[in-house]
Amino acid sequence: MFREMFENVRSKNPLIHNITNYVTVNDCANIVIACGASPIMADDKDEVADITSICSGLNINIGTLNSRTIQSMLIAGKKANELNHPVVLDPVGAGASKLRTETALRLLEEVKFTVIRGNISEIKALASGSSSTKGVDADVADKVTEENLDDVVAFAKAFSEKSEAVIAITGVIDIVADSKKAFCIRNGHPMMSSVTGTGCQLSAMTAAFVTANPDHPLEAAAAAVAAMGYAGEVAFGRMDKMDGNSSYRNYIIDAIYNMTPEKLEKGAIYEVR
Amino acid sequence: MFREMFENVRSKNPLIHNITNYVTVNDCANIVIACGASPIMADDKDEVADITSICSGLNINIGTLNSRTIQSMLIAGKKANELNHPVVLDPVGAGASKLRTETALRLLEEVKFTVIRGNISEIKALASGSSSTKGVDADVADKVTEENLDDVVAFAKAFSEKSEAVIAITGVIDIVADSKKAFCIRNGHPMMSSVTGTGCQLSAMTAAFVTANPDHPLEAAAAAVAAMGYAGEVAFGRMDKMDGNSSYRNYIIDAIYNMTPEKLEKGAIYEVR
Amino acid sequence: MFREMFENVRSKNPLIHNITNYVTVNDCANIVIACGASPIMADDKDEVADITSICSGLNINIGTLNSRTIQSMLIAGKKANELNHPVVLDPVGAGASKLRTETALRLLEEVKFTVIRGNISEIKALASGSSSTKGVDADVADKVTEENLDDVVAFAKAFSEKSEAVIAITGVIDIVADSKKAFCIRNGHPMMSSVTGTGCQLSAMTAAFVTANPDHPLEAAAAAVAAMGYAGEVAFGRMDKMDGNSSYRNYIIDAIYNMTPEKLEKGAIYEVR
Numbered sequence: 001m002f003r004e005m006f007e008n009v010r011s012k013n014p015l016i017h018n019i020t021n022y023v024t025v026n027d028c029a030n031i032v033i034a035c036g037a038s039p040i041m042a043d044d045k046d047e048v049a050d051i052t053s054i055c056s057g058l059n060i061n062i063g064t065l066n067s068r069t070i071q072s073m074l075i076a077g078k079k080a081n082e083l084n085h086p087v088v089l090d091p092v093g094a095g096a097s098k099l100r101t102e103t104a105l106r107l108l109e110e111v112k113f114t115v116i117r118g119n120i121s122e123i124k125a126l127a128s129g130s131s132s133t134k135g136v137d138a139d140v141a142d143k144v145t146e147e148n149l150d151d152v153v154a155f156a157k158a159f160s161e162k163s164e165a166v167i168a169i170t171g172v173i174d175i176v177a178d179s180k181k182a183f184c185i186r187n188g189h190p191m192m193s194s195v196t197g198t199g200c201q202l203s204a205m206t207a208a209f210v211t212a213n214p215d216h217p218l219e220a221a222a223a224a225v226a227a228m229g230y231a232g233e234v235a236f237g238r239m240d241k242m243d244g245n246s247s248y249r250n251y252i253i254d255a256i257y258n259m260t261p262e263k264l265e266k267g268a269i270y271e272v273r
Numbered sequence: 274m275f276r277e278m279f280e281n282v283r284s285k286n287p288l289i290h291n292i293t294n295y296v297t298v299n300d301c302a303n304i305v306i307a308c309g310a311s312p313i314m315a316d317d318k319d320e321v322a323d324i325t326s327i328c329s330g331l332n333i334n335i336g337t338l339n340s341r342t343i344q345s346m347l348i349a350g351k352k353a354n355e356l357n358h359p360v361v362l363d364p365v366g367a368g369a370s371k372l373r374t375e376t377a378l379r380l381l382e383e384v385k386f387t388v389i390r391g392n393i394s395e396i397k398a399l400a401s402g403s404s405s406t407k408g409v410d411a412d413v414a415d416k417v418t419e420e421n422l423d424d425v426v427a428f429a430k431a432f433s434e435k436s437e438a439v440i441a442i443t444g445v446i447d448i449v450a451d452s453k454k455a456f457c458i459r460n461g462h463p464m465m466s467s468v469t470g471t472g473c474q475l476s477a478m479t480a481a482f483v484t485a486n487p488d489h490p491l492e493a494a495a496a497a498v499a500a501m502g503y504a505g506e507v508a509f510g511r512m513d514k515m516d517g518n519s520s521y522r523n524y525i526i527d528a529i530y531n532m533t534p535e536k537l538e539k540g541a542i543y544e545v546r
Numbered sequence: 547m548f549r550e551m552f553e554n555v556r557s558k559n560p561l562i563h564n565i566t567n568y569v570t571v572n573d574c575a576n577i578v579i580a581c582g583a584s585p586i587m588a589d590d591k592d593e594v595a596d597i598t599s600i601c602s603g604l605n606i607n608i609g610t611l612n613s614r615t616i617q618s619m620l621i622a623g624k625k626a627n628e629l630n631h632p633v634v635l636d637p638v639g640a641g642a643s644k645l646r647t648e649t650a651l652r653l654l655e656e657v658k659f660t661v662i663r664g665n666i667s668e669i670k671a672l673a674s675g676s677s678s679t680k681g682v683d684a685d686v687a688d689k690v691t692e693e694n695l696d697d698v699v700a701f702a703k704a705f706s707e708k709s710e711a712v713i714a715i716t717g718v719i720d721i722v723a724d725s726k727k728a729f730c731i732r733n734g735h736p737m738m739s740s741v742t743g744t745g746c747q748l749s750a751m752t753a754a755f756v757t758a759n760p761d762h763p764l765e766a767a768a769a770a771v772a773a774m775g776y777a778g779e780v781a782f783g784r785m786d787k788m789d790g791n792s793s794y795r796n797y798i799i800d801a802i803y804n805m806t807p808e809k810l811e812k813g814a815i816y817e818v819r
Contacts, residue, residue: 022295022568023575023587027519029296029469034518039469041296042370044339050370066590066614068339097588097596194803196575196585238515242784244803245580246573246796250519257467257517295568300792302569302742307791312742314569315643317612323643341612511788523792530740530790 003265005223008212010036010261016207017055017080019043019073021063021092024197027253028061028204034257035227037208043069048076057085057211059204060111062103063092070103077111086114086210086217089165090203094118095125105129108163114210115221117168117203120144120152127159144171153182153273166221168206170199174229176222183222185270187229189236194245195252202228205256226268231255233267276538278496281485283309283534289480290328290353292316292346294336294365297470300526301334301477307530308500310481316342321349330358330484332477333384335376336365343376350384359387359483359490362438363476367391368398378402381436387483388494390441390476393417393425400432417444426455426546439494441479443472447502449495456495458543460502462509467518468525475501478529499541504528506540549811551769554758556582556807562753563601563626565589565619567609567638570743573799574607574750580803581773583754589615594622603631603757605750606657608649609638616649623657632660632756632763635711636749640664641671651675654709660756661767663714663749666690666698673705690717699728699819712767714752716745720775722768729768731816733775735782740791741798748774751802772814777801779813 015038020028025041032039042051045068052058058080060073080087089111091104104126107113116123121142140155141148152175156167161179169175174185192198206224213220235251243251259267288311293301298314305312315324318341325331331353333346353360362384364377377399380386389396394415413428414421425448429440434452442448447458465471479497486493508524516524561584566574571587578585588597591614598604604626606619626633635657637650650672653659662669667688686701687694698721702713707725715721720731738744752770759766781797789797 021587023571025296026299026469026572030519030522033467033469040366040369041294041337042366043337044372046340047338047370047372050372054369064587064589065593067592093586093588096586096600097593099590099593099596194579196572196579234515242780242797242800242804244800246576246799246803249576250523250796251515253519254515254517257519258515298569299572299742303792303795306740306742313639313642314567314610315639316610317645319613320611320643320645323645327642507788523796524788526792527788527790530792531788 001219002223002226002268003261005209005213005216005220006227006261006264009208012212013037014056014208014211015040016057016059016211017042017052017076018059018204019048019069019076020059020061020200023063024200027197027201027249031201031253031256032204032208034253035205035208043072045072045075048072049079052076052079053083057207058087059207060087060107061090061092061200061203062100063200065100065103073107074110077107081112086207086214087111088115088117088203088207088210089113090200091118091122091126094122101125101129113165114217115166115168115206116163117170117206119171120169123167123169144169144173144175149173149184153177156182166217168221168225170202170225174225176218176225178218181218182273183270184273185222185226185229187226187233187269189232191236191248192232195249226270227256227259227264230264230267231259274492275496275499275541276534278482278486278489278493279500279534279537282481285485286310287329287481287484288313289330289332289484290315290325290349291332291477292321292342292349293332293334293473296336297473300470300474300522304474304526304529305477305481307526308478308481316345318345318348321345322352325349325352326356330480331360332480333360333380334363334365334473334476335373336473338373338376346380347383350380354385359480359487360384361388361390361476361480361483362386363473364391364395364399367395374398374402386438387490388439388441388479389436390443390479392444393442396440396442417442417446422446422457426450429455439490441494441498443475443498447498449491449498451491454491455546456543457546458495458499458502460499460506460542462505464509464521465505468522471525499543500529500532500537503537503540504532547765548769548772548814549807551755551759551762551766552773552807552810555754558758559583560602560754560757561586562603562605562757563588563598563622564605564750565594565615565622566605566607566746569609570746573743573747573795577747577799577802578750578754580799581751581754589618591618591621594618595625598622598625599629603753604633605753606633606653607636607638607746607749608646609746611646611649619653620656623653627658632753632760633657634661634663634749634753634756635659636746637662637664637668637672640668647671647675659711660763661712661714661752662709663716663752665717666715669713669715690715690719690721695719695730699723702728712763714767714771716748716771720771722764722771724764727764728819729816730819731768731772731775733772733779733815735778737782737794738778741795744798772816773802773805773810776810776813777805
């Protein structure tokens, strides 16, 4: 089924509006192209509604937020909701500063997200802080392991039910859940954490996948997560002994570029809980 | 003749002020160095006049414009005009939002540009919107092909006459025209559109070329366009079966770094219309 | 001794707050990871105090400063001082515009820096402009050579005494000095100047080194400078005939990733004056 999700990205070539941080923006643009979609980056409040309108999906990443771009995120998010465009939130660093946590929570209040993708700490910061998610027990561990996997899955499902978004928690094991069903994905390679922005890249790519598959947000997000992890494996397989994290960064994007829907279908390692 | 244009970049090593977007800025800096010039990036209104003054040329790219940087573009553009420095405009996304179209048009009104480089849609958005270009028939096709090439050439010449800038329209066939003469350049590779910012990179490099060849803006711009296309071919020739758009991005810049004026002269494929 | 400095970065994995320019920010993040530390990029005045507080060190780079980020640099710098965190200043382009020179000087007045790293022109602009450094003879040459090395060493020591910061002047020969002792480092490769931001990367890495070695700022900064130069040599050794400055950029970061403390100890070429 991941195959169909990916085929739709390649055949529909959706245009994705990204309001994202300046650290990893170039890699986000290139990976969106690599997977078969097209990126536009624009973050001024006076144009984001226009740009959102000509696109089919929106990716909001708060990585280097500031007062100017926060306003733009809200405007673009609401416009995307109005137009029924899928919207992805990457709450980078939620929990690390009051501004980030509050901005992420405000976005959750004012914008309906299709997918929220972050690491376990970021997702917990949202789940415990959000008034709309009161009652979600965010007291899960800070690292996902085989031992606590069921707890994290339950947490993800509960947060999905409250937020009405697909929740993608990425780490050693990735969990992509709606309120009823969770994909536990075991692709990836530890070295991916040595490249800045693999999470940002995944969020941008997730926006492409859910936009190309509007009726299957859960499966589309899971396919994007599996594609990223599988790309990390393929890329690692190319590593020469003098290669380091900078070459690895290139190889990951290259691997998405060369991945076929068939290869993803075969390479994806997951179970449903 | 492209050889001499390129030789002058390498021997004069001009310093180029870039006000450009944060998506592709690193690649722009590296390609400016690769071709033999030196980049400075600075976009605050309180320093752009100073920075323009110590440079020899200016590149304005509206890719991630905002109210703060628009002001800086106007200040820097006017200062460059005052100092008789060549100025390149890359109207990224003109036509895609009101803000972009209006900003590009305002820049055209208030700043004299040496070269305007964009794709056919962007250039059409400028030509049809600009009061100073009224009378230019922008009703050409949205894609340049062998069939409509003469029409696009005529359009480019007319817009050049009105705007008093060299017009560089890049795509499958590139057209670089002043009011009387047009270079139709057939270098390049389709995969170049899989790398974000090859257009931005070309505009930055064009600023280097016209700055090093102030008496030959048409030929200098055409040489830059041919160099970029030829680099795309050389880079593609290096591609390994696991390489994708991220490696290709590196190879294009590498190809400019290793290109000699002689190789450009031999590799350039063009005719004059 | 450089070995111990590097070992501490790898074992302590310090979290480094970077307020830096958008040109080279991605490379800065990746090289900080490559050397064994972790980067956070954040530049909004409403969150920099929070972010500085959860980090152990701070790197301030004025490369694409603006009125908004200047404020953030001051807030973060003061907070870091309050918390006794090491702070590195990279005065990119000091001397090139009034805004840059004045901002760098203001930062020097209001923030206590552990290390100031720049090229000779930038460091001279600070030394001659700063009221707190009056009496430092900045009338040294604009290029460090074997002939004027003793003069530059004396200048660096004098500026270190006045500024109470370790001074790192990088170029063909690198000088890292406190008021009494200077390391003259002869690692590096001329091609490093063909990659945008090797200086920025070094400053970010220096912050990691001094943070992991709080009692040895001079030796830690010298180790970072030697590591960068040595990486430039190792990376050049990998260059294929089609490789250019873009591949070289990747290879430098890769070389830091693969460098061991032992290799640095053996590869470092320096003398103490």
